[in-house]
Amino acid sequence: DQQVKQNSPSLSVQEGRISILNCDYTNSMFDYFLWYKKYPAEGPTFLISISSIKDKNEDGRFTVFLNKSAKHLSLHIVPSQPGDSAVYFCAASARIQGAQKLVFGQGTRLTINP
Amino acid sequence: DGGITQSPKYLFRKEGQNVTLSCEQNLNHDAMYWYRQDPGQGLRLIYYSQIVNDFQKGDIAEGYSVSREKKESFPLTVTSAQKNPTAFYLCASRPPGQGWNGYTFGSGTRLTVV
Numbered sequence: 001d002q003q004v005k006q007n008s009p010s011l012s013v014q015e016g017r018i019s020i021l022n023c024d025y026t027n028s029m030f031d032y033f034l035w036y037k038k039y040p041a042e043g044p045t046f047l048i049s050i051s052s053i054k055d056k057n058e059d060g061r062f063t064v065f066l067n068k069s070a071k072h073l074s075l076h077i078v079p080s081q082p083g084d085s086a087v088y089f090c091a092a093s094a095r096i097q098g099a100q101k102l103v104f105g106q107g108t109r110l111t112i113n114p
Numbered sequence: 115d116g117g118i119t120q121s122p123k124y125l126f127r128k129e130g131q132n133v134t135l136s137c138e139q140n141l142n143h144d145a146m147y148w149y150r151q152d153p154g155q156g157l158r159l160i161y162y163s164q165i166v167n168d169f170q171k172g173d174i175a176e177g178y179s180v181s182r183e184k185k186e187s188f189p190l191t192v193t194s195a196q197k198n199p200t201a202f203y204l205c206a207s208r209p210p211g212q213g214w215n216g217y218t219f220g221s222g223t224r225l226t227v228v
Contacts, residue, residue: 004156006156009154032213032214034214034215034217041123041202041221041222041224042221042222043118043120043204043206043219043220043221043222044157044204044219045219046215046217049214049215089156089157091214093213093214099162099164099170101159101162102159102214102217104149104156104157104158105156106154106155106156107154107156
């Protein structure tokens with residue numbers, strides 16, 4: 001049962017344009033959401049997060065939007081740069097079986113074309 | 115500099131052999147985690163430990179074992195019972211009381227069964 005889903009395995013965007021990565025979740029108990037960026041053969045690095053009490057969080061070129069009624073969040077990158085090419089994971093946090101756990105989506109590979 | 119060190123970066127194992135992946139952190143984090151990443155499946159939780167001498171199974175613990183004898187170390191043993199061990203393994207740690215923004219990943223170990 002995939003509780004966090006990223007339905008687009010890949011996305012290709014032209015440099016300078018907006019990249020929009022999407023993520024859907026099913027568990028209404030999730031209370032915190034994060035986006036991670038991962039380069040090949042490296043561990044994921046934290047990008048941006050949002051609490052379930054907010055609907056938007058912005059950090060420089062990165063903005064995360066949360067639509068709780070639709071159980072959907074998205075990451076906007078604008079303008080997109082070549083260094084943004086990586087795999088992006090969304091993750092959601094909830095207390096599951098007595099412990100705070102993080103559940104990851106499958107990832108979306110973003111390619112920024114010059 | 116504080117961080118998480120995973121070794122080795124690449125590991126080859128013959129079928130039927132056990133192998134142990136190392137994870138060491140000098141961040142003074144209490145909680146440590148092991149994930150495996152497979153193409154198209156994101157990061158799946160194998161085991162986690164919230165304090166020394168205590169650990170719990172994650173979502174895909176079968177065929178794996180861990181120990182947590184020291185705060186700094188959380189080694190993962192991939193046993194011969196693991197049916198499909200070839201994957202990219204990630205270790206992570208989290209500081210107490212700081213939510214998930216302080217969640218830190220190692221650079222991973224790629225295990226290949228030959």
